[in-house]
Amino acid sequence: MVVKAPVFEANKSSTAVQVGRFGWKSQHSSLMSSCADSLRNELGMRNRLYPDEYPTHVASDSPTPFDTPDAKTHKTELERLIDEIRHTSPPARDASLAASLDAQAGKRLFTQIGCAVCHVSTYKTVPPGTRINGGTYKVPKFLGNAIIHPYSDFLLHDVGTGDGIPQAAKPEYLDQSTANKFHTAPLWGLRFRQGLMHDGDSPGTEAAVKRHGGEATTVRRQYEQLTPTEKQQLQQFLSSL
Ligand code: HEC
Numbered sequence: 001m002v003v004k005a006p007v008f009e010a011n012k013s014s015t016a017v018q019v020g021r022f023g024w025k026s027q028h029s030s031l032m033s034s035c036a037d038s039l040r041n042e043l044g045m046r047n048r049l050y051p052d053e054y055p056t057h058v059a060s061d062s063p064t065p066f067d068t069p070d071a072k073t074h075k076t077e078l079e080r081l082i083d084e085i086r087h088t089s090p091p092a093r094d095a096s097l098a099a100s101l102d103a104q105a106g107k108r109l110f111t112q113i114g115c116a117v118c119h120v121s122t123y124k125t126v127p128p129g130t131r132i133n134g135g136t137y138k139v140p141k142f143l144g145n146a147i148i149h150p151y152s153d154f155l156l157h158d159v160g161t162g163d164g165i166p167q168a169a170k171p172e173y174l175d176q177s178t179a180n181k182f183h184t185a186p187l188w189g190l191r192f193r194q195g196l197m198h199d200g201d202s203p204g205t206e207a208a209v210k211r212h213g214g215e216a217t218t219v220r221r222q223y224e225q226l227t228p229t230e231k232q233q234l235q236q237f238l239s240s241l
Pocket of ligand 1: 113114115116117118119134156157158159161182183184185186187190193195196197198199205208209212215216219220223
């Protein structure tokens with residue numbers, strides 16, 4: 001499912017929307033909107049895109065902190081945060097494991113049985129100079145024309161793990177049909193994570209794969225048909241990500 005999410009920084013018209021790619025429910029369509037939400041709702045700092053005081057705030061208390069530009073750098077916390085994220089490289093593959101024959105065979109199986117339908121391996125980013133996010137961000141040289149391998153389509157799917165909680169960038173964008181869907185977990189850096197799936201309930205990749213139902217049922221059945229050797233090869237591939 002494609003979620004159309006607002007681009008708050010392009011708020012000349014409140015209707016600026018893009019395909020949502022950030023957040024468990026793909027409820028945000030730009031890095032800035034997504035970080036602004038986290039800054040207010042996870043770290044407790046109101047900011048330009050999320051200026052509202054909490055409904056539960058007691059009027060006699062001092063107001064919740066507001067993200068204002070730093071006197072020296074003239075940058076807000078939000079701007080520094082997204083600068084930092086944009087300069088962070090994606091996790092690199094484990095090169096020696098990736099080169100092994102087993103991992104290479106596992107990579108082919110991953111595509112053959114249909115995992116790659118949702119866990120899309122490769123994208124090329126837009127050319128440098130392209131304006132995105134309602135024209136507010138010009139893609140710089142270091143991020144443009146790059147080949148990346150996130151292993152996700154960043155879209156929402158019901159794979160039978162739904163938590164029944166719809167999420168939206170702001171209440172007016174709430175879409176109940178997101179309630180039992182999640183965005184496809186990107187698999188880059190998988191080997192560094194423990195406690196998989198949105199609830200952290202799957203101790204390893206095999207357990208995570210076995211939980212795939214719903215839209216992924218056919219693919220999971222294909223996985224169950226693999227021989228023990230093939231399952232091992234697929235595992236090697238996943239461990240190299
Ligand atoms: C229909 C789309 C779809 C298909 C097909 C699919 N997945 Fe997933 N996958 C998802 C979604 C959505 C999640 C996140 C679910 C959640 O968090 O509850 C996920 C999560 C995962 C995770 C957990 C990652 C993490 O960081 O928590 C692994 C591992 C994984 N998938 C591997 C696979 C493998 C291997 C296959 C093929 C056998 C596969 N998936 C097929 C959509 C899909």
